[in-house]
Amino acid sequence: MAETGPQDADTPQIARLKPYFHALEKGKSYFWCACGRSKSQPFCDGSHRGTRFRPITYVAKEDGEEVLFCGCKQSCDKPFCDGAHNNLPGAYALDDPESAENRAVPTVAADASGKALLDGGCYVRSIQDRLLKSRGTVKFGPMITAADGAKFQSLFYIEAARGASPVAAFGERDVILFVSAGKGAIEVSGRRFAAGENAGVHVRPGEAFRIHNDADAPMKVFAAACPLADDIAWAETMPANFDAAHPDRVVALDPAMRVSMGARFFQLLVDKRIGSTVVTQFIGEIPLSKAAPHRHLYEESLLVLSGGGRMWTDGRKAAVAAGDVIFLPRKQIHSLECTDPAGMMLVGVIYPGDNPSINY
Ligand code: FES
Incomplete structure (x- = not known):
């Protein structure tokens, strides 16, 4: 994990300066890590305890649905990437x-x-x-x-x-x-x-x-x-x-x-x-x-x-x-x-x- 983000509990950490590609299973729930502290990116492992963050749940709509989960945690389209990582320092x-x-x-x-x-x-x-x-x-x-x-x-x-x-x-x-x-x-x-x-x-x-x-x-x-x-x-x-x-x-x-x-x-x-x-x-x-x-x-x-x-x-x-x-x-x-x-x-x-x- 790229520990490039600030460390205070109110700010998400940047897990990675690009998104994570996943092919999903229909009906399965995915718990996206919003705090950036999980060791199982892009998914929650409970490391958000003590912060203001909670995971965001996404239920896959179809088998094989291909998504890009946000890695920088700055997206305005959470839990998915919106390209925000491109403008973070050193990201492009x-x-x-x-x-x-x-x-x-x-x-x-x-x-x-x-x-x-x-x-x-x-x-x-x-x-x-x-x-x-x-x-x-x-x-x-x-x-x-x-x-x-x-x-x-x-x-x-x-x-x-x-x-x-x-x-x-x-x-x-x-x-x-x-x-x-x-x-x-x-x-x-x-x-x-x-x-x-x-x-x-x-x-x-x-x-x-x-x-x-x-x-x-x-x-x-x-x-x-x-x-x-x-x-x-x-x-x-x-x-x-x-x-x-x-x-x-x-x-x-x-x-x-x-x-x-x-x-x-x-x-x-x-x-x-x-x-x-x-x-x-x-x-x-x-x-x-x-x-x-x-x-x-x-x-x-x-x-x-x-x-x-x-x-x-x-x-x-x-x-x-x-x-x-x-x-x-x-x-x-x-x-x-x-x-x-x-x-x-x-x-x-x-x-x-x-x-x-x-x-x-
Ligand atoms: S570990 Fe990041 S939201 Fe749970």
């Missing part, structure tokens, strides 16, 4: 990309489809213009699908020339759009929203969307569909089924909304505040550094907006540059390194999940 660990061990890790090159395959199905993919299909004003192509090993989310690239695009739909799925270049409007089931570079847009299950580009420069849009879809269903007519119970659909970049995670920053774009309850989009900034290897319980897609670096898994690494997409399966150990002194900007979609700062 970095890795040395030039260590002897890391120097021995081979670099994977992209294949003819632009895909550099890493461990566990993780990969880096660049857009190959020659592989895009055309329909009306758009060129489009898949970046992440079930054929790539995705289980939860798909990602499609759509490049729209001047004019109104055909209508795109993904059935009863949440669709999260990101405008990576250009400026115009996104129409969601008959309601039109102005959307410029770095805007996130939520299309609710059952709705459809199209891109209105009034400029000569193309509008570049990435569409994440959750749960995953094989392809975009195109149509010529727009349904009039906009869900007016959720009128706010566009979230723009706002430096005032940035939150820190160690030396990194992120801003939530589309999330539960505008009605997206199981899928979350964020935009992040990474300084020149390599994070220590870690995992997430969610599946993640990342689009590099600026800067460059390398994506690392257990025993491989691949270069990443602006415009590349990274697919990260659940629980795959990884580390994203920024090699650009000016930093790296990226946008991510996590599903299922609502907090991109939870790692283990």
Whole structure:
């Protein structure tokens, strides 16, 4: 146990600067240690006697339920991790990309489809213009699908020339759009929203969307569909089924909304505040550094907006540059390194999940 916390009886001790992963048994009660003094972390062993703390009971809802119990005892979502450990002194660990061990890790090159395959199905993919299909004003192509090993989310690239695009739909799925270049409007089931570079847009299950580009420069849009879809269903007519119970659909970049995670920053774009309850989009900034290897319980897609670096898994690494997409399966150990002194900007979609700062 990392005895890094204060010792008085009114303050929880930090048991560990990261959470504890557990797969639970349905109906079983788990007694999470709130005081941080237990020798059987993350569970209570009675060591809280004499303090103001009592264990928190959690009854597992299903067999195999995978959870991350808080180790730092600072979470606002007790007994689970909420990422609070990342901002404790010394907690956001970095890795040395030039260590002897890391120097021995081979670099994977992209294949003819632009895909550099890493461990566990993780990969880096660049857009190959020659592989895009055309329909009306758009060129489009898949970046992440079930054929790539995705289980939860798909990602499609759509490049729209001047004019109104055909209508795109993904059935009863949440669709999260990101405008990576250009400026115009996104129409969601008959309601039109102005959307410029770095805007996130939520299309609710059952709705459809199209891109209105009034400029000569193309509008570049990435569409994440959750749960995953094989392809975009195109149509010529727009349904009039906009869900007016959720009128706010566009979230723009706002430096005032940035939150820190160690030396990194992120801003939530589309999330539960505008009605997206199981899928979350964020935009992040990474300084020149390599994070220590870690995992997430969610599946993640990342689009590099600026800067460059390398994506690392257990025993491989691949270069990443602006415009590349990274697919990260659940629980795959990884580390994203920024090699650009000016930093790296990226946008991510996590599903299922609502907090991109939870790692283990
Ligand atoms: S030992 Fe920590 S709450 Fe019981």
